Each structure stands twice: as C-alpha cells, then as structure tokens.
Amino acid sequence: MGPVRRRRRGGGARDGAPAPDGARGAAPLIALAGNPNAGKTSLFNALTGSVQQVSNYPGVTVECKEGTLRAGDRPYTVVDLPGTYSLTAYSQEEAVARDFLLNHPPGVIVNVVDATNLERNLYFTVQLLETRTPVIIALNMVDLAERRGIRVDHTALSKMLGVPVIPTVGSRGTGVEALAEACAGVIEGTHPVMPTQVRYGHVVDEEVDGLAETLGGLLPADARRAALWFAVKLLESDEPVSAEVARLAGPRAAELEAAIAAAVARMERHYDDDAATIVAERRYGVAAGAARQCVHITPQSRRDTTEKIDAVVCNRAAGPVILVGVVAALFFWVFKLSDEWAWIPWPGGWTSPTGVVEGCFEALSGLLDGLRPGWPMLHSLLDAALVKGVGGVLGFVPLIFFMFLFIAALEDSGYIARVAFILDRLLRVFGLQGKSIIALIVSGGLGAGGCAVPGVMATRTLREEKDRIITMLVAPFMNCGAKMPVYAVLIAAFFPDRRMPLMLLLWGLSWVVALCAAWVLRRTVLRGEQTPFVMELPPYHLPVPRGVLLHTAERTWLYIRKAGTVILAINILLWAVMYFPRPPANADGTAPSPSEAVAHSFAGRAGRALEPVTAAAGFDWRVNIALIGGFAAKEVVIGAMATVYAMEEDAEDADASLSARLRGAPGWTPLRAFAMMLFVMLYAPCVTTIAVIRRETGTWKWPLFATVYATTIAFILAAAVFQGGRLLGLG
Amino acid sequence: MTAALKRLSGMLDGERGHIVRIGRTGPRGIRQRLLDMGITRGAEVLVVRRAPMGDPIEVVVKNYHLALREQEAALIEVEPVVP
Numbered sequence: 001m002g003p004v005r006r007r008r009r010g011g012g013a014r015d016g017a018p019a020p021d022g023a024r025g026a027a028p029l030i031a032l033a034g035n036p037n038a039g040k041t042s043l044f045n046a047l048t049g050s051v052q053q054v055s056n057y058p059g060v061t062v063e064c065k066e067g068t069l070r071a072g073d074r075p076y077t078v079v080d081l082p083g084t085y086s087l088t089a090y091s092q093e094e095a096v097a098r099d100f101l102l103n104h105p106p107g108v109i110v111n112v113v114d115a116t117n118l119e120r121n122l123y124f125t126v127q128l129l130e131t132r133t134p135v136i137i138a139l140n141m142v143d144l145a146e147r148r149g150i151r152v153d154h155t156a157l158s159k160m161l162g163v164p165v166i167p168t169v170g171s172r173g174t175g176v177e178a179l180a181e182a183c184a185g186v187i188e189g190t191h192p193v194m195p196t197q198v199r200y201g202h203v204v205d206e207e208v209d210g211l212a213e214t215l216g217g218l219l220p221a222d223a224r225r226a227a228l229w230f231a232v233k234l235l236e237s238d239e240p241v242s243a244e245v246a247r248l249a250g251p252r253a254a255e256l257e258a259a260i261a262a263a264v265a266r267m268e269r270h271y272d273d274d275a276a277t278i279v280a281e282r283r284y285g286v287a288a289g290a291a292r293q294c295v296h297i298t299p300q301s302r303r304d305t306t307e308k309i310d311a312v313v314c315n316r317a318a319g320p321v322i323l324v325g326v327v328a329a330l331f332f333w334v335f336k337l338s339d340e341w342a343w344i345p346w347p348g349g350w351t352s353p354t355g356v357v358e359g360c361f362e363a364l365s366g367l368l369d370g371l372r373p374g375w376p377m378l379h380s381l382l383d384a385a386l387v388k389g390v391g392g393v394l395g396f397v398p399l400i401f402f403m404f405l406f407i408a409a410l411e412d413s414g415y416i417a418r419v420a421f422i423l424d425r426l427l428r429v430f431g432l433q434g435k436s437i438i439a440l441i442v443s444g445g446l447g448a449g450g451c452a453v454p455g456v457m458a459t460r461t462l463r464e465e466k467d468r469i470i471t472m473l474v475a476p477f478m479n480c481g482a483k484m485p486v487y488a489v490l491i492a493a494f495f496p497d498r499r500m501p502l503m504l505l506l507w508g509l510s511w512v513v514a515l516c517a518a519w520v521l522r523r524t525v526l527r528g529e530q531t532p533f534v535m536e537l538p539p540y541h542l543p544v545p546r547g548v549l550l551h552t553a554e555r556t557w558l559y560i561r562k563a564g565t566v567i568l569a570i571n572i573l574l575w576a577v578m579y580f581p582r583p584p585a586n587a588d589g590t591a592p593s594p595s596e597a598v599a600h601s602f603a604g605r606a607g608r609a610l611e612p613v614t615a616a617a618g619f620d621w622r623v624n625i626a627l628i629g630g631f632a633a634k635e636v637v638i639g640a641m642a643t644v645y646a647m648e649e650d651a652e653d654a655d656a657s658l659s660a661r662l663r664g665a666p667g668w669t670p671l672r673a674f675a676m677m678l679f680v681m682l683y684a685p686c687v688t689t690i691a692v693i694r695r696e697t698g699t700w701k702w703p704l705f706a707t708v709y710a711t712t713i714a715f716i717l718a719a720a721v722f723q724g725g726r727l728l729g730l731g
Numbered sequence: 732m733t734a735a736l737k738r739l740s741g742m743l744d745g746e747r748g749h750i751v752r753i754g755r756t757g758p759r760g761i762r763q764r765l766l767d768m769g770i771t772r773g774a775e776v777l778v779v780r781r782a783p784m785g786d787p788i789e790v791v792v793k794n795y796h797l798a799l800r801e802q803e804a805a806l807i808e809v810e811p812v813v814p
Contacts, residue, residue: 424787532764532803533787
C-alpha cells in the first residue's frame with residue numbers, strides 16, 4: 001500500500017479528487033486524527049507494525065500514510081492524518097485532514113489525545129463528535145501524564161462522550177491491542193458507538209438545530225449525518241463550508257444565506273459578541289468541563305524540564321550561541337563518525353564506514369578488470385557507469401545515515417520549533433517567517449543531509465500563498481544530501497586539511513544566498529504583506545530510539561533506492577552519450593586514446609560547445625557534462641565525473657579515487673573547485689523538486705521560474721568568484 | 732478592583748492576565764486561529780519570554796506554550812492580574 005496522495009489546495013469541503021476507495025479494496029478504513037504532538041505517528045507505527053513512517057517533520061505529516069492492521073482475521077487500512085488543532089482548515093494539512101474525514105468518512109476515527117493536556121485536545125475531539133462519525137479516543141502518553149501527577153479517569157470520560165476511551169503509550173505499544181480490538185468491534189458492529197451530541201447551551205443549540213434541519217435536505221446522503229457540524233461551521237462563517245453549502249443549495253442559496261445571517265444576528269445580539277467567538281468558547285466550555293470532571297492532578301509543576309531547558313535554549317544571549325553550537329556539533333558528528341574515525345574491523349586493520357563502502361566498490365572494480373581485454377565495451381559500461389557511477393553515490397551512504405540520524409533526533413526532541421521561535425524575527429526581515437525555517441531545515445538548512453522535496457512539501461504549514469512560494473523558491477539553495485558527494489570529493493581533492501571550515505562556509509553561503517533571494521523576491525515578483533505567526537512550542541521529550549532509527553533508515557533507504565534506480569539509469573544514458581560515437585582509428589592505425597574517444601563522443605561535443613560560456617566560471621567540457629546530468633539529480637554530478645574520468649583513464653591510475661584523479665588532473669585548482677561547488681549548490685533544483693513545486697503550486701510558472709533564476713544566480717556567482725579569485729592570483 | 736486593560740504585546744515577561752477580547756482588525760482567519768489555539772475570553776495567559784530578537788513572544792495559555800508575533804499579540808486585550 002502506498003501513501004494516499006491527497007493534495008488539496010484552497011481547502012474546499014468537498015472539491016477534492018475522487019476517493020481512492022477502489023485502490024483500497026475491501027479493507028475497512030481506520031483514520032488516526034488529533035492535535036500535532038499527540039503521538040499519532042508512534043501509535044500508527046505500533047498499530048500497523050509499519051516501517052513506512054516517512055516525512056513526519058515537526059507538524060508536517062506531508063502525506064497521509066497508509067498501513068495495514070490485522071485484527072481477528074481481517075485486514076484494516078489505517079491512515080495517519082496530519083496533525084490538526086481544529087476542523088477549521090487553517091493550513092494546507094488541516095484542509096487535508098478535514099476533507100478526508102468529511103469526504104471519505106472512515107469506519108472509525110481514532111482520535112489520538114494527549115493525556116497530559118486533555119482540555120486543549122478535547123477541543124478538537126468535540127468537533128469530531130459533531131461530525132457524528134464513530135470515534136474512539138486513544139488516551140495517549142498516559143505514562144508521561146502519570147509521571148507528572150495527572151490521572152485521567154478514562155471510564156468517566158468514555159461515559160461523558162459516549163465513545164470508548166483507551167489508555168495507550170504509543171512509543172511502547174501499551175494498549176495498542178485493546179485499541180485494535182475496539183476499532184474492529186466498532187467497524188464490525190459488535191460494539192456500536194453513539195457519540196454524545198455536543199450541546200452548546202440553548203441559544204446556540206436552537207440555531208444549530210434550525211440550520212441543520214434546513215441543511216438536511218440539501219446535503220448529499222453520506223454527509224447528512226454531519227449536518228450538525230455543517231450548521232455549526234455556518235454559524236462560525238467558515239468560508240469553504242459556506243461556499244460549499246451555497247453551491248449545494250443552488251437556487252435556494254439566497255434564502256439559506258438569509259437564514260444563516262438571521263441566526264448569527266440573533267446569537268450575536270444575545271451574547272453581545274461575535275458568533276465565531278461564541279462557538280469557540282462554548283466548545284472550550286464543553287472540553288474544559290469534561291477535563292475538569294475526569295482529570296485529577298496532584299499539584300506538581302508540570303513542564304518543569306521543558307521550562308528549564310527553554311530558559312537556556314530560548315535565552316536572548318545563549319539561544320543563538322546554542323543554535324550555532326548545534327550546527328557545529330552536527331558537522332563534527334557526521335564527518336568524524338562516518339569518515340574520519342576508523343572504528344570498523346576490516347581486512348588490513350580498522351576503517352571508517354565510508355572506507356568499508358569504498359573498499360567494496362574498489363574490490364568490485366578489481367574483479368571487473370578481467371573483462372577489459374576481451375569485452376572493452378562491456379567493461380566500460382559496468383565499470384564506469386555502474387561501479388564508479390553508482391558506487392560514487394553509495395559511498396556517501398554512511399555520511400547521509402549519520403546526518404539523518406542527528407536531524408531525526410533533533411526533530412523528535414522538539415528543538416526545531418525553538419529554532420523557528422528564535423529566528424522568526426530575523427527571517428521576517430528577509431520576507432520569510434519562522435515556520436519557513438522548518439522547510440529550509442528539512443531541505444538541508446542544518447548543514448546537509450536534507451532534501452528539497454519534503455522541504456517544498458513542508459511549506460504546506462504556511463498559510464499564505466506568497467510565503468509558501470518564496471519558501472519553495474529558496475529552499476533548493478540549501479545543501480541537500482545530494483550535494484554532499486560533490487562537496488566531499490572536491491574538498492578531499494583540494495582542501496583536505498580544511499574540511500570543517502569549508503563545510504561551514506558553504507553552509508553559511510547557502511543561507512546568505514537563500515535569504516537575499518527571499519528579500520529580493522518579496523520586494524519584486526511576490527510583493528505583499530506578511531502573514532501571522534502563531535505556533536505551538538511543544539514540550540521537549542527524549543527522542544524515541546526506535547522512531548528515530550525507523551525514520552533514519554527510511555530516509556537512507558530512499559537515498560539508496562534513488563542511487564540504484566534513477567541515478568543508475570541516468571548514468572547509463574550518460575555513459576552511452578560519452579561512449580558513442582567511437583572515433584575512427586588514427587592515421588597510423590593505432591587506436592585513439594581514451595580521452596580522444598570521450599572528446600569525440602556526443603557528450604564531449606555538447607560539453608565543448610558550452611565551453612566558451614562556462615569557461616567564465618572555470619568549467620571545462622567534462623564538468624559541463626556532469627553539470628548537465630545534474631539537472632536530473634545532483635547525485636549524478638559526481639557519478640558522471642567519475643564516469644568521464646574512468647573512461648579517460650590510463651591503465652596505471654585505474655584504481656585511483658576520483659578525488660586523487662582530480663588533484664592530478666590539469667586545469668584543476670582549488671579556486672575552480674570552489675566555483676564548481678558554489679554552482680552545484682545554487683543551480684536549478686533537481687527534476688523531482690521541480691515536479692513537486694509544480695504539484696504544490698498548480699502551475700508550471702513557478703518551477704520554470706525556479707530553474708531559470710537559480711541557474712542564473714549560480715552562474716553569475718560562480719563566474720564572479722572564479723574571475724575575482726584569478727584577479728587576486730588565487731587560481 | 733479591575734486593572735486597566737493592556738494589549739498582550741505590551742505585557743512584560745512573567746506578567747499574567749486574563750484575556751478580555753480579540754480585536755477585529757488583523758488578517759482574515761487570524762481570529763479563528765487564535766480561538767482554535769486556546770485564546771478565549773477569560774483564559775489565563777502568562778507571558779513567558781521574548782525570542783532573542785525581541786519578537787515573537789512566548790505565552791502559556793491552557794497549559795500550552797504558544798509563540799506569536801507582536802503584531803498578533805497586539806490584537807489580544809488582556810486584564811492583567813494584580814500580584
């Protein structure tokens with residue numbers, strides 16, 4: 001089962017794509033819904049035993065994940081919806097969650113509720129009850145609650161709300177079996193559930209009932225049971241719902257509108273406040289009432305630890321210093337552990353994880369040598385395109401793994417939200433906002449190891465279109481995992497003793513360029529007011545090792561899979577255009593040299609044709625070939641260079657690494673290497689990112705713009721650095 | 732014995748109060764968002780701290796920690812609790 005791709009823009013209540021019911025087959029549907037940070041994803045994993053927890057960045061379950069639960073002998077499909085505070089579709093994900101619940105009413109909604117903070121979580125529960133869909137409450141994190149002196153009487157809560165309440169600890173799997181049984185019971189009809197009808201006091205109720213009755217005849221059959229919810233939404237003047245109901249009402253729209261306006265006016269006159277506030281307050285009233293009766297608190301300071309940490313981490317002076325420290329720690333951790341420290345036993349002593357992978361590919365390359373005399377073309381294909389090309393990419397798996405591990409732990413801990421808090425003011429100067437930082441970090445903003453694809457998708461938490469587009473346009477400047485191999489090879493070749501300072505420099509430059517670009521965009525093509533920033537700072541919690549590892553393994557696997565599929569295919573294609581056509585024999589009958597052969601090929605000609613332009617930035621035709629390949633995926637850059645140099649190789653340096661080969665190659669200088677790194681950092685987003693920007697913006701305008709403007713900036717900067725450096729005598 | 736109303740943005744770190752109302756100006760949707768996040772009349776609010784650059788402001792409402800910008804905080808009127 002793949003993820004349910006449900007992208008929705010504008011958030012109309014039922015303007016969406018057709019239900020993927022057919023694909024789901026006969027398995028009944030269980031939906032997990034609840035506030036962000038209530039532990040939905042850990043419960044989802046526990047329920048489905050799934051390894052498919054992907055892309056759940058803080059507050060962003062990018063897509064609804066699906067998994068299968070077996071209870072009794074039946075399979076059930078479980079969907080993990082994005083976290084949401086309310087059924088008011090404020091952000092993109094909230095719209096996704098809400099549309100899902102209303103358009104494809106699941107057999108049962110498992111409402112994951114944070115036991116340590118019942119009242120606010122129940123605000124959402126109350127809205128779920130309004131939709132009259134069967135609900136089961138998973139009272140999650142009861143262990144944490146108890147440690148903080150909070151005891152929730154789940155039996156009383158169950159009686160009050162009319163739905164089963166099951167205490168759980170998602171991270172440890174406690175209560176998961178009972179939850180699965182309850183779900184099966186509700187769906188199979190052995191334990192029917194009738195949620196208590198939420199009452200808001202007679203003045204509001206009267207208006208709700210009146211409107212619901214009018215709506216009853218208008219709504220399609222499967223939405224009719226949610227008539228009360230629709231009525232409440234109309235009283236709140238929820239725009240998408242009003243528009244939807246007006247559409248359904250057709251000729252009676254005006255009549256209905258008048259009825260709504262009259263109801264709102266009566267309520268507002270009675271309470272002397274506006275209707276949305278009245279409804280929200282009543283709802284909190286219900287939630288608070290339930291919480292008061294079911295929660296027993298032993299007085300004890302509740303957010304002790306979080307408070308103590310925040311006093312330091314969000315501190316005016318210490319906060320920014322700690323932030324820089326975290327980034328430095330990330331680099332240290334990643335490079336030392338993956339590459340410099342030899343800590344794995346390996347034939348001939350100890351080596352680093354990177355050494356292990358490289359060793360394997362060197363051995364493989366050695367095995368292929370036997371093919372060279374008899375089948376030169378097959379050898380060239382296998383060795384250059386497969387072993388050197390894909391191997392070059394896979395060599396970075398350890399680095400990527402440790403990077404993801406660190407970032408996943410940080411995400412899990414709650415620190416990323418603090419980063420948004422600390423940096424919001426600064427980012428605002430550049431036309432971004434605190435929440436943009438999450439997209440930028442996911443894209444690789446903490447140094448490296450991110451990916452612009454989930455980064456672009458993470459912009460769904462931003463409410464305003466212009467904020468979203470600006471963030472999408474600058475996120476690809478961050479140093480994603482695919483750019484790391486390029487940096488690593490070039491740094492190893494030309495700056496071997498200055499790894500960390502160079503990485504920090506590249507990190508800093510990516511931010512400077514991204515922020516300047518945002519500043520310019522906000523003042524030119526995307527002029528406009530900025531939007532509000534209201535964000536929760538969730539309590540810190542220790543990362544759950546299992547969750548972090550799952551997350552890391554999943555992302556690393558995606559990287560490996562990409563190397564084995566897309567990148568392999570592109571490498572073979574590039575190899576072909578570098579191999580053919582073969583040059584004719586020389587006049588004296590000897591075979592042409594390997595470098596003559598590559599230069600003679602299609603790719604060699606294309607690369608040469610571009611040389612007059614790219615020479616300004618110090619790129620020769622070989623680099624041009626690699627950079628053209630990099631439009632498809634940045635990983636290809638290093639694979640393609642490895643292929644070119646491997647095909648040109650002379651027998652004596654056949655086994656030298658690409659770094660060693662570049663160091664000895666004519667024309668390469670540290671300055672040129674730096675210009676190339678700069679160009680790779682900034683030029684056009686990869687094809688996948690382009691596709692995602694297209695999907696998220698719904699137009700080709702922005703992805704095309706992104707390609708052109710990014711490549712232009714990249715070329716101008718790379719050329720400026722190269723020419724400037726030469727004037728200063730650095731090249 | 733009621734203290735003068737203040738805007739949330741004008742409260743000092745560590746100051747406490749009860750929410751009186753949310754102003755009607757400001758961008759569309761922000762009122763509903765603030766309500767959904769727990770900013771309702773009568774709720775107690777505590778200003779915890781400001782971000783290193785003075786903005787946004789961190790507050791506690793209904794046991795939740797929220798970060799909001801001065802601009803949004805200025806919409807919220809609060810009756811400070813006299814210590």
